[in-house]
Amino acid sequence: MSETAAPGEQAREMTVFEFVGGEPFFAELVERFYAGVMGDELLAPMYQEQDLEGAKGRLRGFLVQFWGGPDDYSQERGHPRLRMRHFPFAIGVAERDRWMHHMRSAVLAADTVDQVKDLMLGYFENSATAMQNQ
Numbered sequence: 001m002s003e004t005a006a007p008g009e010q011a012r013e014m015t016v017f018e019f020v021g022g023e024p025f026f027a028e029l030v031e032r033f034y035a036g037v038m039g040d041e042l043l044a045p046m047y048q049e050q051d052l053e054g055a056k057g058r059l060r061g062f063l064v065q066f067w068g069g070p071d072d073y074s075q076e077r078g079h080p081r082l083r084m085r086h087f088p089f090a091i092g093v094a095e096r097d098r099w100m101h102h103m104r105s106a107v108l109a110a111d112t113v114d115q116v117k118d119l120m121l122g123y124f125e126n127s128a129t130a131m132q133n134q
């Protein structure tokens, strides 16, 4: 994923964020993901229904930043420290697998190339395992 440099410009790698078309990609991904999560009897009770929009915004902001977009997430929330932020939730293998199931469906339904989907799925598999705390 590299761009050709215009004369006088330095070549630079395109970020995944740019490649997928920016913010809307992540907003849609997070919408699909949460639609699955809120219909999941194991996961739904972990979330505050009255702050669902807030939760969507935090996940979207984090992913935008992680994949090379603007760093609004850290401006608002500080260092992600995701493992620490998940300590209040009991996340065992079952929770991890349900979470990953919904994220996998959301990624596979995205409008982008398989290479990007594979990259994201690999990242989510690892980070979901890292979030397990039981």
Ligand code: HEM
Residues within 6 Å of the ligand: 043, 046, 047, 048, 051, 054, 055, 058, 059, 062, 077, 082, 085, 086, 089, 091, 095, 096, 099, 100, 124, 127, 128, 129, 131, 132
């Ligand atoms: C493994 C299973 C996981 C479960 C059950 C889980 C559950 C939750 C819950 C209940 C929240 C609180 C919602 C809120 O923000 O109000 C949360 C927050 C969050 N989760 Fe997860 N999560 C999991 C994995 C992950 C992974 C793999 C990532 C990122 C790759 C992630 C990213 C986030 C972010 C960015 C927040 C908001 C943190 C903040 O407060 O700024 N989660 N998660």
